[in-house]
Amino acid sequence: xxxxxxxxxxxxxxxxxxxxxxxxxxxxxxxxxxxxxxxxxxxxxxxxxxxxxxxxxxxxxxxxxxxxxxxxxxxxxxxxxxxxxxxxxxxxxxxxxxxxxxxxxxxxxxxxxxxxxxxxxxxxxxxxxxxxxxxxxxxxxxxxxxxxxxxxxxxxxxxxxxxxxxxxxxxxxxxxxxxxxxxxx
Amino acid sequence: xxxxxxxxxxxxxxxxxxxxxxxxxxxxxxxxxxxxxxxxxxxxxxxxxxxxxxxxxxxxxxxxxxxxxxxxxxxxxxxxxxxxxxxxxxxxxxxxxxxxxxxxxxxxxxxxxxxxxxxxxxxxxxxxxxxxxxxxxxxxxxxxxxxxxxxxxxxxxxxxxxxxxxxxxxxxxxxxxxxxxxxxx
Numbered sequence: 001x002x003x004x005x006x007x008x009x010x011x012x013x014x015x016x017x018x019x020x021x022x023x024x025x026x027x028x029x030x031x032x033x034x035x036x037x038x039x040x041x042x043x044x045x046x047x048x049x050x051x052x053x054x055x056x057x058x059x060x061x062x063x064x065x066x067x068x069x070x071x072x073x074x075x076x077x078x079x080x081x082x083x084x085x086x087x088x089x090x091x092x093x094x095x096x097x098x099x100x101x102x103x104x105x106x107x108x109x110x111x112x113x114x115x116x117x118x119x120x121x122x123x124x125x126x127x128x129x130x131x132x133x134x135x136x137x138x139x140x141x142x143x144x145x146x147x148x149x150x151x152x153x154x155x156x157x158x159x160x161x162x163x164x165x166x167x168x169x170x171x172x173x174x175x176x177x178x179x180x181x182x183x184x185x
Numbered sequence: 186x187x188x189x190x191x192x193x194x195x196x197x198x199x200x201x202x203x204x205x206x207x208x209x210x211x212x213x214x215x216x217x218x219x220x221x222x223x224x225x226x227x228x229x230x231x232x233x234x235x236x237x238x239x240x241x242x243x244x245x246x247x248x249x250x251x252x253x254x255x256x257x258x259x260x261x262x263x264x265x266x267x268x269x270x271x272x273x274x275x276x277x278x279x280x281x282x283x284x285x286x287x288x289x290x291x292x293x294x295x296x297x298x299x300x301x302x303x304x305x306x307x308x309x310x311x312x313x314x315x316x317x318x319x320x321x322x323x324x325x326x327x328x329x330x331x332x333x334x335x336x337x338x339x340x341x342x343x344x345x346x347x348x349x350x351x352x353x354x355x356x357x358x359x360x361x362x363x364x365x366x367x368x369x370x
Contacts, residue, residue, distance in 0.1 A: 070285055075293070099311075100255055102368070107314035108260070108297035115293050126284075129292035133318045183287070 009034070010042050017048060021058060021080075022147075024051050055079060062087070068122040068182070075112040076148065083123040084152055084160075089113060091146045098142050105140035114164040114176045117150045122160055124182035130159065134176040144168045158182040194219065195227050202233060206243060206265075207275075207332070209236050240264060247272070253307040253367070260297040261333065268308040269337055269345075274298060276331045283327050290325035299349040299361045302335045307345055309367035315344065319361040329353045343367040 004012075009032055016023060016031060023031070029039040043050070049057065062081035063071045071078065076091035091113040093105050111134060119127055140146065146166050154161040159179055166174040189197075194217055201208060201216060208216070214224040228235070234242065247266035248256045256263065261276035276298040278290050296319060304312055325331065331351050339346040344364055351359040 073284060073291070099258060102311050102313075104313060106258065106301075107317075108293055108300050111296055111300070111317070112293035115296070116291075126287050128287075128289060128324060129321050131318075131320050132292075132296070133316075135316050136314050139313060 010046055013042050014046060021054055066120055068124055068127040069116060069119040074116045074120055078120060081120060083121060086152065087117050087121040087150045089117045089148050093140055093142055093144045093146065095142055103142060107136060110140060110146065110166060110174050113146060113148050114166060114174065117148050118162040118164055118178040118180055121150050121152055121162060122180055122182060126183040127180050128183065129178060130181045131179040132176055136174055138171065138173040140168065140173050146173065195231055198227050199231060206239055251305055253309055253312040254301060254304040259301045259305055263305060266305060268306060271337065272302050272306040272335045274302045274333050278325055278327055278329045278331065280327055288327060292321060295325060295331065295351060295359050298331060298333050299351060299359065302333050303347045303349055303363040303365055306335050306337055306347060307365055307367060311368040312365050313368065314363060315366045316364040317361055319359065321359055323356065323358040325353065325358050
């Protein structure tokens with residue numbers, strides 16, 4: 001990309017961060033074809049905090065909205081949440097989450113991240129899992145950062161149909177369809 | 186049931202324990218319409234250990250057979266195992282497994298018990314979960330003892346189709362179908 005005018009560049013920067021708030025300054029600098037110093041100045045001028053602070057603010061806002069599950073009951077870090085619509089969480093695969101022999105992540109951790117996220121997006125004081133259909137697409141290893149996105153596809157009575165797709169940095173590794181049941185309407 | 190001859194009674198006792206090794210002396214005494222003292226004498230004469238010892242022996246034998254998962258990686262206590270055929274595990278629902286607000290068991294513990302049992306029955310050095318379709322049929326509460334039974338329904342190439350049914354003391358509370366993938370044939 002050729003160098004572009006600062007004002008346009010800052011517009012693009014804003015859009016990039018809105019569509020993916022998890023981009024690092026380094027990644028953004030590459031995308032916009034500027035030095036990391038320029039990128040940081042742009043960010044400061046726009047009043048956009050750095051990645052760590054951005055994530056923290058998002059997480060706090062997300063956790064304030066929780067209804068059907070307590071924040072400490074979520075497996076992974078909740079990063080974004082719109083009740084009855086969608087949610088995002090991040091899980092870092094640590095050594096205690098893998099099988100000793102294969103060093104591959106144990107299936108239930110990936111399930112737990114998705115399952116607790118599906119519960120988080122429910123707009124009701126209490127809810128339970130009714131059905132889960134899940135598919136493991138790739139072995140997952142220590143050190144991987146799993147980003148799970150939940151989307152409420154449909155609601156019918158006290159049932160919510162929720163799809164969760166989980167990616168590592170490269171590709172989709174897992175997907176799940178949940179039917180969650182709200183206990184109080 | 187009227188009182189029956191001792192020899193016949195001991196035959197029935199043996200059958201009862203074979204078909205359900207988890208019956209207590211009290212439960213067996215009621216089933217056979219004898220006092221608990223008589224029941225214990227019968228058991229001694231037959232050389233059948235008491236429930237606790239019986240369970241321990243079964244667990245040790247089961248754990249010796251494990252291939253695709255280490256004993257300490259199983260969620261719940263493995264009680265019985267025939268590779269490529271079936272397995273049984275028991276999970277006690279403790280306070281840290283329930284949601285604080287509803288005191289109902291978190292779905293992923295029940296999933297984890299079934300999932301690790303499905304892995305335990307695989308007759309291969311390493312295996313992974315491919316697909317899981319699960320249904321939660323009843324809310325599960327603190328103190329419940331969940332007995333999961335896994336059965337290998339079919340094998341095709343490196344894929345094993347395994348059903349797991351989980352009961353509490355009264356009824357089926359959960360069932361799962363897994364497709365497990367062996368990594369080395």
